[in-house]
Amino acid sequence: MADAAQLEDRLYDVAAFRAFLEARPDDERWELIEGIAVQSAAPRIAHQRIASNFERHLNAALRRLRPAWRADREVGIEVSDASRYRPEPEVTVIDALxxxxxxxxxxxxxxxxVPSASDRGRILESKLGFYRAHPHNRFIVIAxxxxxxxxxHExxxxxxWASRTLTGPDDALVLGDLGPICTLAEIYTDTHLDPRRWA
Structure with a gap:
């Protein structure tokens, strides 16, 4: 994340943040966290591949098991105009329609x-609190x-909420009644962490 210090003197709600976004270039990515506009740094290729690998496997499972849901990349979350949060997770499961x-x-x-080093700490914890508070949300995946x-986090x-961390390449990511979605090796395919590269 880019340094947001220059924006901290202004707190936004979602309605005001939308107006802020309209004045920004299209190629910039911003999130609203605790009322503060925070700009995301350009993602690494590994970051993009981790998210796209997971989205692909998750959508394959949802088509079979929960067709009323679908996974999409970089969808802004706006629960109300008065909210002080508008995060944009790498992958979000929403209603298919x-x-x-x-x-x-x-x-x-x-x-x-898929947090970078600068996302960890307070920003990530704040997002986790927001995601946990949403009444329909069931899962938070941090890669x-x-x-x-x-x-x-489930x-x-x-x-x-309970959490568990998986670290083995063959560990399966199991999402409640949806069952196993994919292994860690499949999430990290074609990245520098791909275990097949070192096999």
Whole structure:
């Protein structure tokens, strides 16, 4: 993430943030976190491949098991105009019939973040709190781009969240009643962390 210090004197809600985005160049990527406009750095190729690999495997599973849902890349999340958050996760599971002319979704069931080193800490923790608070969300997937590791946060039947971290290439990412989606090796295919490169 780029340094947001120059923007911290102005707090936005989603409605004001939309107006801010309209004045920015199309090739910039911004998120609203705790009311602060935060610019994302250009992603590394590995970051993009990790997200696209997961999206492909997840959509294949959803078509079979939950066709009412679909996974999309870089969808803005806007739960209300008054919210102080508008994150843009790498992958978001939304209703399959969501209007494709929209630039955002207000309901989501899973998000994936592939944080850079500068995303970790307060920004990531703040996003996690926002994602956990959404009543429809069931899963948060955090994929490391510097080591083979994926942390899955899953909402339980009573509403509490549990997390576990997978680090083995053959470890399967299992999403509740959707079952196994893919292995870690499949998430990291064609990156510098691809275990097949060292086999």
């Amino acid at each position: 969501t209007d494709t002319e929209r630039t955002f979704a207000d309901r989501f069931y899973l998000v994936m973040e 490391d781009q510097d080591r083979l590791a994926v942390t899955l 909402r339980g039947a009573a509403g509490s």
